[in-house]
Amino acid sequence: xxxxxSVLPFYVATKLSKIRRPTLDKPSPETYVRSALGTVGLxxxxxxxxxxxVLHKDAYQVILDGVKGGPKEKRLAAQFIPxxxxxxxxxxxxxxxxxxxxxxxxxxxIRRQAIKELPQFAAGEHLPRVADILTQLxxxxxxxxxxxQILQGEDIVRERAIKFLSNKLKTLSDDVLTKExxxxxxxxxxxxxxxxxxxxxxxxxxxxxxxxxxxxxxxxQQLVELVAEQAFLEQHLNPADTDNxxxxxxxxxxxxxxxxxxxxxxxxxxxFCEQVxxxxxxxxxxxxxxxxxxEVLKLLAEMSPYCGDMDKLEANxxxxxxxxxxxxxxxxxxxxxxxxxxxxxxxxQFSYVECLLYSFHQLGKKIPDFLTAKxxxxxxxxxxxxxxxxxxxxxxxxxxxRVALQGKTGDALKTDENKIKVVALKITxxxxxxxxxxxxxxxxxxxxxxxxWKPVQKAETGGQKRTANEDMTPNSPPKKPASLPKxxxxxxxxxxxxxxxxxIGNFSYALVKxxxxxxxxxxxxxxxxxxxxxxxxxxxxxxxxLYLIIVLGCPDF
Numbered sequence: 001x002x003x004x005x006s007v008l009p010f011y012v013a014t015k016l017s018k019i020r021r022p023t024l025d026k027p028s029p030e031t032y033v034r035s036a037l038g039t040v041g042l043x044x045x046x047x048x049x050x051x052x053x054v055l056h057k058d059a060y061q062v063i064l065d066g067v068k069g070g071p072k073e074k075r076l077a078a079q080f081i082p083x084x085x086x087x088x089x090x091x092x093x094x095x096x097x098x099x100x101x102x103x104x105x106x107x108x109x110i111r112r113q114a115i116k117e118l119p120q121f122a123a124g125e126h127l128p129r130v131a132d133i134l135t136q137l138x139x140x141x142x143x144x145x146x147x148x149q150i151l152q153g154e155d156i157v158r159e160r161a162i163k164f165l166s167n168k169l170k171t172l173s174d175d176v177l178t179k180e181x182x183x184x185x186x187x188x189x190x191x192x193x194x195x196x197x198x199x200x201x202x203x204x205x206x207x208x209x210x211x212x213x214x215x216x217x218x219x220x221q222q223l224v225e226l227v228a229e230q231a232f233l234e235q236h237l238n239p240a241d242t243d244n245x246x247x248x249x250x251x252x253x254x255x256x257x258x259x260x261x262x263x264x265x266x267x268x269x270x271x272f273c274e275q276v277x278x279x280x281x282x283x284x285x286x287x288x289x290x291x292x293x294x295e296v297l298k299l300l301a302e303m304s305p306y307c308g309d310m311d312k313l314e315a316n317x318x319x320x321x322x323x324x325x326x327x328x329x330x331x332x333x334x335x336x337x338x339x340x341x342x343x344x345x346x347x348x349q350f351s352y353v354e355c356l357l358y359s360f361h362q363l364g365k366k367i368p369d370f371l372t373a374k375x376x377x378x379x380x381x382x383x384x385x386x387x388x389x390x391x392x393x394x395x396x397x398x399x400x401x402r403v404a405l406q407g408k409t410g411d412a413l414k415t416d417e418n419k420i421k422v423v424a425l426k427i428t429x430x431x432x433x434x435x436x437x438x439x440x441x442x443x444x445x446x447x448x449x450x451x452x453w454k455p456v457q458k459a460e461t462g463g464q465k466r467t468a469n470e471d472m473t474p475n476s477p478p479k480k481p482a483s484l485p486k487x488x489x490x491x492x493x494x495x496x497x498x499x500x501x502x503x504i505g506n507f508s509y510a511l512v513k514x515x516x517x518x519x520x521x522x523x524x525x526x527x528x529x530x531x532x533x534x535x536x537x538x539x540x541x542x543x544x545x546l547y548l549i550i551v552l553g554c555p556d557f
Contacts, residue, residue: 007036007046060088064098071107078102078113082120096121096129108148143181147188159200162192166203169210182213186222193230198250201230205254220263227255233271239282246286248276252299264308269363272300273316277323297355301451304362317363317370324356330382331389348393350427354452357434365445372442384439391435394428401425426452 012032013022022028027035039046063084066077077098085095099121102114122130149161169177169185189204196204205227208214214223231251238244252268259265276283276296285292310316329346364370371380401421405413413422430449437444450456 003041009036057088057091060084060091061094064091064094067098067101071110074102074105074107074110075113078110078117082117085121086123092126096126104144108145111145143184143188147192150192162200162203166207169207174212177212179213182211185211186214190226193226198246201250202254209258217260217262220258220260224255224258224263224265224267227251227258228267231255231268231271233267237275237279239279240284242284242286245283245292249286249295249299252303256299256302259303259306261306263306265303265306266308266310269300269303269307270310270312270316272296272303273319274312276300277319280323294351294355297352297359298451298453301355301358301362302454304359307363307366310366313363313366314370317360317367320356320360320363321370324353324360325383325386327352327356328383328386328390330386345393348390348397350394350397350424350431351452353390354427354430357431357438358449358451361434361437361445361447364443368442368445371438380443387435387439391432391439394432394435398425398428398432401428423452 009032011017011019011026013019013026013028017026019026022031036046063077063080066073067081069077081095081099081102085092088095099114099118102110103118105111105114118130143165146161146165150158150165153161186208189208193201193204205223208223208226211219213219228251231248232244237248255265255268277300280293280296283292283296327349329348332345370376371383401424404421405418405425408418412418430452433447433449437447
């Protein structure tokens with residue numbers, strides 16, 4: 001079996017080299033050959049002559065120093081450092097360090113060439129170190145290359161790099177995706193977010209939200225602040241600028257899942273109350289089929305439970321309350337014959353009212369006397385008239401929906417028509433619960449509901465009480481209360497259903513007309529008790545007592 005030896009000579013005194021006289025560093029051909037033959041079988045690669053080894057070492061050092069030069073010197077160094085690495089074991093550490101410097105160079109072509117040549121260093125005692133280097137490059141160098149393409153590459157390359165990063169990070173183990181790597185991703189992502197499209201922003205927020213180091217309260221707070229910067233919450237919102245409106249919607253959608261009892265939504269809620277609600281009706285939708293007003297109100301409702309201490313809370317709550325009143329009409333005036341003088345019943349926009357009523361219910365907890373203060377007596381009276389009128393129409397709609405969904409289960413509820421009815425029933429039930437709370441004297445803010453578009457959370461076991469929503473199923477009839485309500489916590493009158501209920505749709509309004517505002521007239525406690533006994537103990541007795549009340553108590557009815 002034959003073996004080959006690589007001989008790397010320096011200058012030799014020959015006619016070809018034009019060196020006539022041999023010297024110590026430039027030997028004669030005979031001297032050089034005699035020295036080189038002495039290394040046969042001992043070394044696979046040799047200089048053949050000891051002084052030449054010293055000269056080559058100096059030359060190799062010059063190559064190593066080339067990593068500090070310009071782009072041309074670096075490209076040559078990236079090729080020659082690994083090529084002659086085995087010839088200079090004394091300079092092995094210096095050579096590896098020099099190659100690493102090239103692996104981190106800003107020039108992509110130099111960095112690519114240096115990484116490509118790294119396997120030539122992976123031999124003997126240097127193998128573990130090179131393996132560690134390659135692992136680090138996979139973590140930071142490869143990520144650095146990706147972010148370089150995202151920041152500087154063409155649009156199609158940028159898009160593919162972001163999508164690749166989003167999908168690849170899911171597959172990396174904890175050993176690879178260390179805290180240092182996650183911190184690097186966060187810092188680089190902040191640079192990218194300075195100029196992104198809506199789709200790119202969503203992908204980057206998806207990447208950042210999945211990082212384990214950002215799952216803590218402080219990490220979530222960092223993400224909220226990052227999104228707030230992108231939303232331009234310090235600027236006024238131009239309702240005609242679809243790009244600004246779309247940016248606000250996209251940022252808020254990404255921020256909503258981050259909010260919690262420890263990560264507050266105060267900045268976003270404040271901005272919505274101060275900047276968005278006053279111009280809600282003039283907002284321009286970025287998408288033709290999107291109901292921009294409803295979308296904004298839904299986002300506000302989702303954020304409102306997590307609002308912390310807010311400056312100008314009362315002023316912002318007033319703006320929210322005024323917007324709520326726009327969607328809660330007053331009862332129409334009646335003509336002498338008892339019919340609607342206006343000719344057309346006001347339209348009840350349940351989806352809008354659910355969002356606004358829920359937001360007001362959540363923020364109202366922070367100022368319990370907002371409606372009951374002496375200066376707001378007229379406001380409370382007007383509000384309760386609106387609540388009563390809205391509740392009356394609400395009850396009719398709830399009964400219709402329950403009848404439509406009666407007995408339908410499984411696949412029957414999966415049709416598009418029935419899905420809409422199920423959602424509508426959730427909306428009306430939510431509004432009904434919130435109205436009951438606000439109709440208390442003083443208004444209460446204790447009930448909890450799940451917004452109609454949010455998934456219902458499973459109730460925990462362990463004897464906890466069920467929420468009001470659990471009883472509001474399509475097929476479940478309303479249950480009787482355990483005890484008669486007290487005067488200061490009476491609920492809105494719910495008209496009875498059945499064959500006798502066809503002509504009493506306006507009964508609650510007739511009572512107000514007959515006896516006046518219950519807040520202004522002192523109705524005997526016995527009448528209140530009798531009123532609820534009539535409601536719960538039979539229709540025939542109901543009609544009899546109603547006749548006596550009308551005849552004896554309200555002669556001009």
